Amino acid sequence: MDFNDTPEEAAFRSEVRAWLQKTAPAHALAAGQQISDAEQVARGKAWQRAKYDGGYAGITLPRVLGGRGGTIIEAVVFDEEEARYNLPKGPYIGIGLGMALPVIGKHGTEAQISRFVEPTLKGDLTWCQLFSEPAAGSDLAAVRTRAVRDGDDWIINGQKVWSSWAHHSDWGILVVRTDPSVAKHKGLTFFVIDMKTPGIEVRPIRQISGASDFNETFLTDVRIPDSWRIGAVGEGWACCMTVLMGERLNQGEEGKIASLMEYAAETPAGPGTALDQSANRLSLATAYAEEQAQAYLQARLRTMVSRGENPGALAAMMKLSYASRLQKSSAIAMEIRGAGALAVEPAESQTQALWDDYIWSAALRIAGGADEVLRNQIAERVLGMPGEMRADKGVPFSELK
Amino acid sequence: MDFNDTPEEAAFRSEVRAWLQKTAPAHALAAGQQISDAEQVARGKAWQRAKYDGGYAGITLPRVLGGRGGTIIEAVVFDEEEARYNLPKGPYIGIGLGMALPVIGKHGTEAQISRFVEPTLKGDLTWCQLFSEPAAGSDLAAVRTRAVRDGDDWIINGQKVWSSWAHHSDWGILVVRTDPSVAKHKGLTFFVIDMKTPGIEVRPIRQISGASDFNETFLTDVRIPDSWRIGAVGEGWACCMTVLMGERLNQGEEGKIASLMEYAAETPAGPGTALDQSANRLSLATAYAEEQAQAYLQARLRTMVSRGENPGALAAMMKLSYASRLQKSSAIAMEIRGAGALAVEPAESQTQALWDDYIWSAALRIAGGADEVLRNQIAERVLGMPGEMRADKGVPFSELK
C-alpha cells in the first residue's frame, strides 16, 4: 500500500502542474462569478479545446481513439491538479467524454468513431443523454419512446426526461424501443441524434431548487438516418450498460465536513461555540469519518480499475453513501446554526450553500440509480442474493400493464 | 380527552387498592428474591387463585364465562395497581388467560368452555403454546406437524419450538396440519392438548442469555381425542388469528429511560457527570420522548378498544417501537458507562440489568412478530399497500418446496 506517487506518477504530476500553471488561469472563473448558461458552455468548450491541444483530453481513452492512452491513476492525478483551479466544466462536456465516447468506442462503427470522437475530445461537439422517461425511471428498460423503421431512416416518437443541459447540447445519446413484441430488455436500440433535427422540442423542467438544469425532450415524428444507430437493432440494453458503468466512481467532494466544523465553530453557543457541544462534535466527527472512508474506498476502487479489475456494484456504494451523508450533514449543520439558518441576508453565502446542498441531496438520492436500486445492486451483485420477484420477466413489452 | 379517572374508575381503583393492600403482601416476592421455576409456578398459581377469589381473574372476560365482565379501562386500572407489588406472574398464567381462553371462548364448544375456563381462571390449569416450528417462524401457516384422523382420535407427529415454560404447563394450545392437499392456510386445525399425554417430549432450548425459558416440544405418535379439537377441522388459521390478536397492546415498561438518566448521572465524566454531555442528554431525551409517546399511543389504543373499536395493525407499533428502543437505549447506556460496563462485580446489578435488556431486546425484535413482519402489517393493513408477491398463494401445501 502506498499513498505516495510512484516516480512515474510524480513526473506526470509535475508535467501537468506546469501545463496548468501556464494554461488554466486564462480559463478560470473568478470566485463566485455568475455567468449565463450560454457563456458557461462557450467557456467550457474552450477549456476542453485547450486540454485537447495540451494532450490531456481523454487521458484514459486509447490512442487509436485519439486519447492519451494513460492510466486511471494519471486521470486521477490530472483531476486533482485541475481541481486547484475553478475551471468551467459541465455535463455537456462530461456526458460526451464519460458516456457517449465509451459507447461509440465499444459499439460504434469505424465511420461513427471517426465522425464523433475527435470533435468531442476537442470540445466542438457537446452531448446530452436521452434515456429516462416519465414511466421509466429506475426501470430504464421500460422506455416507451418508439422508433419505427422507414427505409433507410427511423421515425421516432416519444418523450424523454431528466436530460441535463439538453438545450445547450449539439447531440444526444438516445435509447428507444424498436420491437414491443419481445421482452422489455430485448426490444431496445441505441442511437445518437443531432439535437437540431426537426421534431425535437426541449422544455426546461422547473426543479424544486428553482433552477432548470434538466429538461423534458419531446420527439415528434423525428426522422433520423440508420447511420446514427449505435450497435445492432435490439442491442440497446447492452449499450446502456456500457454507458452506465462509466461514471459512478467519482462521487463526493472532500472537505465538505471540515467546512461544516468551521461553520459550527463560528456559531456562538453558551460561553463557547456550537463545536464545543459533544452532540455536535459527535455528529460532525461521524460524518467526517464517513467522508474519509469514502475517499479511501474510492482509492481502493481506482486501484482495482487500474489493474483492469471491475469493481462492479461496489461502486454503487460511492453514490449511496455520499447522497445520504450530504442530506444528513447539511441538515445537521443548519440545526447547529439554528434559527439563524432559517433565513439570511444575501451576503451569508455559507448558509445558502447548505440550503443548496440539502436540496441537491434530494436529487442525488434519486438520479443515476435511486438509493433503493443501488441497495438491490449491492445485495444481488456483491452478496449474490436473489433478484426481485418480477412480474415482467420474459413478458412481451406490449403485453405489460 | 381526560387522563383522570372517571368517578366509576376512581371507585374501582380504591376498591382494588384496598383489596390489594389486604391480599397482595402475602404473595409478593422480596426485592431481588431468586426462586426456583417450580416454586415460581406454585406461587403464581396461588396468586391467580387469590385474584379469582377476589373477583379479579379475567376482568374483561364476560360473566357467562366466569369473568368479571368489566371494561378494558378497569383491567388497566387493576394492572396499574397490581404493578405496585412484586407479584409472581408468568407466561404459564398469561398464555391461559390471554390466548387459550379467548380462543376457547370464541371457537370452543359448551363442554370445552365449562371444562377449561374456570380451572384456568382459578390458576389450577396452566398453559403453554405450541405454534412455531423450526421451518415456520414468521410464516406460521407453514407448520408441518401433522395430525391424522384415526377413528375418534387424532395421531400427531411433529416438532414445535419457542414454547414458553412448556415444561411447567399443564395444557398446551396447538396448531397442526390436517390436510396437506389444500393451500397452506386452509389445511390447519386447532387443538388443546394435555402436556402429560404419552409421546410428548419437552426439551429446553439454550438461549444466548444462558437461560432456557423456551422449549422444543417433540410430538411422536401422540394420540389425542377429537374432543380436544377447537373449532372445525380446517379452521385452525382463524383460531390462530383470534389468539394472536390478543396481547400486543401491553408492551414496554415505563420508567426505563428515566433510570438510564440516573445511571448516566452516576457516571463521572470530566468535572461533572456523563449526563452533562449534550450527546448523552440528546440520546436519552430522545429515547424518553419515544417511551412517553408509546405510553400515550397505548392509551389511545386502549380507548379504542374500550369503545369496541379494533386498533388492528396500529397495535403492531407497540412492540416494534419498544423492541428497537430497548436494544438501542441499553446499548447507549453501556456506552455512557464505558469500560466500566464491560465487566462488573456481582453486586453491580444495574449494569447487569442493562446486559439482560440488551440480550432480551434481540429476542423481542423477533418473537411475536419480527420487526419486518410488523412493518409489513402496518404497511398493508393501516396504509392499505399491496401484499408481498407470494409464490405460495393457493398452492397445495404438499407441492410447496
Added chain:
Amino acid sequence: MNFDLSEEQKLLADQTRSLLAGHAPYDRLRALVDAQAEWDEVTWRALCEMGLPGARIPEAYGGLGLTDLDLGVISEALGRANAAVPFFSSIVCAADAIAMAGTEAQKMNWLPGLASGDQIATFASAEGKAGWRPAQPGVRFEHGKLTGIKLPVADAGIAGLAVVQCLAEGQEALALVDLGQPEIERTRLQSFDQLRPHYKIEFRAAHAELMPQGGQARISALLDRAAVQAAFEAVGAAEACVMMGRDYTMGRQMFGRPLASYQAIKHKLADTLMATELARSNAYFAGWAATEAPGQLPVAAAAARLTSLDALAAAARENLQVHGGIGYTFEANCHFYYRRERTLALTLGPKDYWAGRLVDAVRTQSNEAA
C-alpha cells in the same frame, strides 16, 4: 381515562381541514411561491370567518376561550395543508405572549384585533448566529425605547405589531412594539421556506412598552406551549407526507408491479407512519397538559417536539424519495414539506435546548417523587 379527541374537537378538525382543502390547494401554494407572496391572505380571511385566530384567546378579549388541545387541532390542519398564514407568529406566539404577560390595558388594546385576525403580530426573538433566544439579547429596552437588530423574524412583512424578546434592566423581558414607526426598518431576507417569509428588523430607538409578566421562566413556559403547537403542525405535515407517498406509490408501476408493493417502499412508509403516530400521541398529551396539567408541560412539550420533528424529517425526505425524479420537480408537491420541515426544525431552538429541558424536568420530577 379517555385518550381521544372529543366530538367537538373532531368536528373542528374536519371543518378546518375542509376549509383549507378548499382554499389552499397545492396549486395555490405554487402560485404564492411564484408571486413571492408575503402570505395567503384569502385563506387567512376564511380562517378568520371561522373565528379560528381567536380560538385560545379568552372570551373577555374577543376570543373563543378554547384550550391548547383545541388550538392543536387547528395547528395540525394548518401543518397538513402547509398553509401560508401567520397563525403561528400571530396567535400561537404573539397573542399568547400578550395574554400571559401583558397588562390589562395591553390585552384590551391588542387581543381583540388579533382574535378577529384583523391585526397581525409577530414574535421577534432570534438574533442571527447568536441563536433563537439569546441569553443576553442584543436588543435592549431602555427608557421606553428599543434598540438593536432581530433576525430572522417570520411574517414581519405583514405584521403591524411585534412581541420582542429583549434585555431590560439586565433581565430577559418581552416588549410590545408597533411596527409602523419610522424608527423601525424591515428588510426581507432570503428564506429557505418559500412560503414563510422572514425579515430583519432594525429597531432604532423605537417606541415600545414592556409587558410586566414576561420574565425568563414565563418566557420558557410560553415557548413550551408554542413547541406543542409546532409539534401539532409537524404531525399534520408528516401525515400529509406519508399519505402522499402512499398514494403516489400505489399508482406507479415499476418493473411490472406497483411501486407500493416493494418492501423497501412499504417499510419506509410504515416506519414514518409509526413515527408520526407516536409523535401524535405525544402531541395530544402535551396539548392536554398545557391547559390541564402545566406542571407536566416541560417534559411533555419537549417530548412532543423531539418526536414530531424526527417524524417530519423522515416523512418529508422519504416522501420525496419514493416519488423519484418527479418528486424533485416544482410541479410535484413534495417540496413544500421538504422546505417547511426545516422551518419547524429551526424555529424555536435546537434539540440541545429541548433535550436539556426534558432531562432536567424528568430528574426534578423523580427527585420530588423520591
Added chain:
Amino acid sequence: MNFDLSEEQKLLADQTRSLLAGHAPYDRLRALVDAQAEWDEVTWRALCEMGLPGARIPEAYGGLGLTDLDLGVISEALGRANAAVPFFSSIVCAADAIAMAGTEAQKMNWLPGLASGDQIATFASAEGKAGWRPAQPGVRFEHGKLTGIKLPVADAGIAGLAVVQCLAEGQEALALVDLGQPEIERTRLQSFDQLRPHYKIEFRAAHAELMPQGGQARISALLDRAAVQAAFEAVGAAEACVMMGRDYTMGRQMFGRPLASYQAIKHKLADTLMATELARSNAYFAGWAATEAPGQLPVAAAAARLTSLDALAAAARENLQVHGGIGYTFEANCHFYYRRERTLALTLGPKDYWAGRLVDAVRTQSNEAA
C-alpha cells in the same frame, strides 16, 4: 498510489484465516464458553508457531518487525473468527507500550517473551465508573510501589505482566508490574463477553517500575494505534456477520421464497456490507498511516474507530435479526459477535473521546494548512 494490501499481506491474511478456521471453529468457542475458560490456549499456541504475536515487535527483540498494517491483517482475521486469545491485550496494547515507552532493559527483558507468545501481558487502564482512562488515575505509583484498583482488565487471569496506567508525580504514566506477587489480588468479574474474561486487580503496594517514555501524549498515540487494530478486528467481525446473514437467508425459505429474496433482508445486508467496506477503507488508511504518516494518525485512527464500531453494531444486531428465532439460541453463532461487539465498543473509550480527538486534529490540520 496503490491502495490495496500487498501480495505478502494477502498471504498473511489467508494463512491466519485458515489457521483460525482450522483451530477455532464456532463449536470450539461454544465449548470454551461452557468451560468458562480463560482463553483458547491451543489456538494461541498455533498462532505462536506462525510467529504472529511477534509481528510488529522489532527484530532486535525477537519479533518480525512488520508494520501496523501487517498487524491489522492479523487483527482482522482474529476479529472474523472471534478468537479467544489475548492478542489485543498482550501484543497490541502491552507489547506496543513497552516498545514505545520502555527502557532498553525493559524491552530486552519482556519483548522477546511476548513476541514468542510464551509470556502474556495485559494493559490495565480502566477504573470502573471513573472510565477507561481516568485523567487522575486512582492507581498511584510512589517509591517503586503501585497502589490502587484497576477494573475491568482483560485477560488478567492468564497474564504474568501488566502495563498499568497510573499517576506518578502528578502525571499520567505507565508502570510495568509482575502480576505474580503476593501484593496483587486478581478477582474474576462477570463479563458480558463470555469469550473475553475480565478481572479486578488490586495493587497493595506492589513492586513496579515506571517506563520512562510513557507521558500523556505518547499514551494517546499508543491508544490511537490500539484503536486502529480494534478497528481491524471490528471490520473482520462485521464481515463475518454479513456473510453469515447472507448464507443463512439464502438457505431459508419463507412464504415460499428464499428469505434472502426479500428486499427488507437484502437492503439490511447491503447497508451493513457498505458500512463494513467503508470502515475497512478507513482501517487500511489508518494502518498505513500508523507506520508511514504518524502525523495523520489521530484523525485516521478516530475515523477508523467510529466507522468500524458503527458497522459492527449494525452487522452484529441485524445478523441475529435475520436469523429469526434460531439466532437467539446458543447453538447458532450470532451471539458470539453480538457480545464481542460490545467488548470492542466499550474498550478504548467512548465515542466522545474519539469524536473530540478527530475534530481537534482536523481543525489543527486545516489551521496549519491555512
